[in-house]
Amino acid sequence: MKITVIGAGNMGGAIIRGLVSGGRLPAEDITAVAVHDTTLDAMRALGVRATTDAAAAVCGADVVILAVKPWIVESVSVQIAPYIPPAVLVGSVAAGIGLDELEACFGKERPLFRIMPNTAVSVGEGMTFITARNAAAEQTGTVLSLFEPLGRVMEVPEKQFDGCMALASCGIAYALRYVRAAMEGGIELGIPPAMAQTVVAQTVRGAAELLLRTGNHPEAEIDRVTTPGGITIKGLNAMEANGFTRAVIEGLKASK
Numbered sequence: 001m002k003i004t005v006i007g008a009g010n011m012g013g014a015i016i017r018g019l020v021s022g023g024r025l026p027a028e029d030i031t032a033v034a035v036h037d038t039t040l041d042a043m044r045a046l047g048v049r050a051t052t053d054a055a056a057a058v059c060g061a062d063v064v065i066l067a068v069k070p071w072i073v074e075s076v077s078v079q080i081a082p083y084i085p086p087a088v089l090v091g092s093v094a095a096g097i098g099l100d101e102l103e104a105c106f107g108k109e110r111p112l113f114r115i116m117p118n119t120a121v122s123v124g125e126g127m128t129f130i131t132a133r134n135a136a137a138e139q140t141g142t143v144l145s146l147f148e149p150l151g152r153v154m155e156v157p158e159k160q161f162d163g164c165m166a167l168a169s170c171g172i173a174y175a176l177r178y179v180r181a182a183m184e185g186g187i188e189l190g191i192p193p194a195m196a197q198t199v200v201a202q203t204v205r206g207a208a209e210l211l212l213r214t215g216n217h218p219e220a221e222i223d224r225v226t227t228p229g230g231i232t233i234k235g236l237n238a239m240e241a242n243g244f245t246r247a248v249i250e251g252l253k254a255s256k
Contacts, residue, residue: 001025003146004061006054006076008032008039011093012067014122015150020046022124022149031057055083063146065115066092073097077105084110089139091115091130095165099133099158111135113143114161117150118169126151127168131158166255174251179204 003025005012012032020027027047033054034040043050051057058064058080068076073094084090090106091113102112113135117128128147132140132155140155147153156164179200186196210221226232 001062001142001146002029002031002060003063003065004031004033004057005065005067006033006057006080007067007069008034008043008050009067010119011117012065013039013042014119014126015065015067015093015117016043016048017046018117018121018124018126018150019146020048021122024146024149031061033057054080058084058088061088063089063091063143066090066094068094070094070096073101074105081106086110089113089135089143091143093117095169098161099131103133109134111139113140114158115143115147116161116165116169117147118172120172121147121150124150127171128153129156129161129164129168130154131156131161162256166252170252170255174248175204 003019005016008016012034016030016032019025019030028049030048032040032043032048032050033052034043034050035052040050040052049057054076061084064080064084066073066076073092084106086109089111090102092102093115095116097114099112099114102114103110106112112133114131115128116130117126120126121128126147128150130140130143130147130153132143135143144153144155154164179197182200182203183193183196186200187193191199207221210216211218214221222236226236
């Protein structure tokens with residue numbers, strides 16, 4: 001399977017690195033399209049093909065993924081649409097660009113996919129959402145399988161897409177902001193910064209694994225470490241008094 005990724009910046013580059021490291025397909029079967037020499041060189045260092053010629057890059061592809069900024073999706077689509085063979089699957093990771101807009105760019109017969117990974121796909125721990133239009137089940141399965149080695153992938157209806165993006169794509173930043181805050185708290189407690197980062201990152205990773213492996217509700221695991229009169233409940237109550245839960249909810253709602 002030949003994959004062309006148009007735009008090899010933060011998200012496009014993360015997808016490419018995840019595909020290469022995940023072993024889903026050989027690096028030489030991936031083509032990256034970019035405009036800057038530094039980006040092209042970085043892609044070539046991974047073993048993938050790299051070019052500035054988007055029209056040529058899509059001609060031999062089985063799947064084309066648009067990973068450009070939302071405001072240039074239309075102009076890029078005009079450049080490449082005439083050169084994409086009819087059976088090629090086209091996906092976009094551009095935030096806010098829905099299936100209606102993609103259909104207007106590529107036609108009503110084209111199998112189209114709206115794809116929303118987060119940057120953790122670069123290390124095989126991503127959360128990716130996919131919704132399709134004009135696609136057969138086998139074609140949707142092809143796109144899902146492409147992202148499976150990059151972490152977890154879910155097919156969702158488009159009406160849930162913005163909420164999923166807030167939870168997972170924006171959520172990466174929110175989780176990291178918690179890590180940063182916890183590090184700062186650790187420093188106040190006398191822990192060196194590098195040590196605090198390692199401790200907090202591993203703690204967050206462990207908490208996530210507990211939920212993913214057990215399927216337990218977060219409160220069930222919180223109860224395991226919260227004893228009456230203990231330090232954990234005192235800390236939780238202090239966080240809630242300072243608006244922890246409300247801040248998270250309002251942040252997610254603002255991201256939609």
